[in-house]
Amino acid sequence: VLEAGCGEGRYLLSVAAESAVAVGLDFSPLAGFRARKAVDSARASNALVTVTLGDIFSIPFASASFDLYCSFGVFEHFKRPQHPLLFAEALRVLRPGGYLYVEVPHLWSLWSPRRAIRYWYRSHHPPALVWQKNLSRSYVVSVAERAGFRTVESHVLDAWGGLRAGLSLDERKLKGVPNPFSYAVPLFRLISEACERREWLGASVVYIGRR
Numbered sequence: 001v002l003e004a005g006c007g008e009g010r011y012l013l014s015v016a017a018e019s020a021v022a023v024g025l026d027f028s029p030l031a032g033f034r035a036r037k038a039v040d041s042a043r044a045s046n047a048l049v050t051v052t053l054g055d056i057f058s059i060p061f062a063s064a065s066f067d068l069y070c071s072f073g074v075f076e077h078f079k080r081p082q083h084p085l086l087f088a089e090a091l092r093v094l095r096p097g098g099y100l101y102v103e104v105p106h107l108w109s110l111w112s113p114r115r116a117i118r119y120w121y122r123s124h125h126p127p128a129l130v131w132q133k134n135l136s137r138s139y140v141v142s143v144a145e146r147a148g149f150r151t152v153e154s155h156v157l158d159a160w161g162g163l164r165a166g167l168s169l170d171e172r173k174l175k176g177v178p179n180p181f182s183y184a185v186p187l188f189r190l191i192s193e194a195c196e197r198r199e200w201l202g203a204s205v206v207y208i209g210r211r
Contacts, residue, residue, distance in 0.1 A: 002066045002093060004056050005074030012049060015070070021048040023066075027055060057085055063092050070101040075140075076132050087147035091211055100149055100209040105134040106156055109203050110166025137205045149209030159195035161203035163188050 006012045006024030015022040054060045056074070069090045078086060090100050105111070112134045122129045137154050145151060167181040168174055169188060181188070195201045 001068045001070065002059070002061070004059070004069060004071045004090070006051065009049075009051065011070070011072050012051070016049045020068075022050075023061075024049065024051040025054050025056065025059060026051070027053065057082075057089055059089055059093050061093055064095045064098075065093050067095055067098045068101065069094055069098070072103045073105070075102060076104045076135055077130060079133070083143045084147055087144050087149065091148050094211040096211055098211045099152070100144065100207070100211070102140065102144075102207045104140065104205050104207075105132070106162065106202050106205045107134040107136040107139075108156075109134070109159075109162030109201050111162045111203055112166075114166050114168075135205060137207075140205055140207045144207055144209045149211065152208040152210050154208065155206045156199040156202035156204070157196075157206060158203040159201050160189065160192035162201050163192050163195075165203065 001015050001020045001022045003012045003015065003022065003024050006026050007028075009024055012022050012024040052060060071090075075083060075086055087100075094100065105115075115132065115134065119129050119132070137156055141151055141154050164170060167188065168179055169182055169185055171179055172182050173179060192201075
């Protein structure tokens with residue numbers, strides 16, 4: 001299993017816990033160092049994990065090396081012209097019949113406009129936020145299929161997370177101003193349950209494809 005953009009290794013160790021041989025890839029030396037520390041601790045439990053520094057656009061492994069390519073919260077940090085390259089490289093390193101699992105923030109959630117406003121504000125009032133553009137399910141499916149993947153399934157998940165983040169439901173006040181939405185949490189819980197059943201307004205998009 002390859003995790004592209006493994007960060008500090010949180011998901012990587014979860015994969016290894018399922019008895020898979022897991023490889024983490026990240027471009028950041030600091031993230032790689034922290035992931036290696038986590039891996040060293042996990043090796044006491046015989047976890048089969050390695051961490052490699054490298055470029056997600058040019059993965060330092062031969063073609064057809066992996067049965068599963070997974071990525072959690074990474075593709076949204078790249079711009080649209082780069083997305084076909086990401087999927088093409090994922091296709092290259094997967095074996096025939098291998099699976100792709102990608103999770104990204106969902107464009108059509110209430111969190112997206114709030115994130116866009118915060119990004120604009122922080123671009124003028126440092127420190128700036130890391131660049132990010134949330135993605136729609138139809139867009140992710142389209143780019144993956146154009147790259148050569150066969151879609152197995154796709155989902156929009158976590159409507160409650162999208163509502164909670166978008167409306168700051170955990171905060172009674174915002175910059176000293178009362179937050180009226182925080183007084184209607186039970187109502188938003190009901191709304192989120194209805195949205196979850198219909199896969200509306202979720203915080204995340206999950207795409208599963210096959211080579």
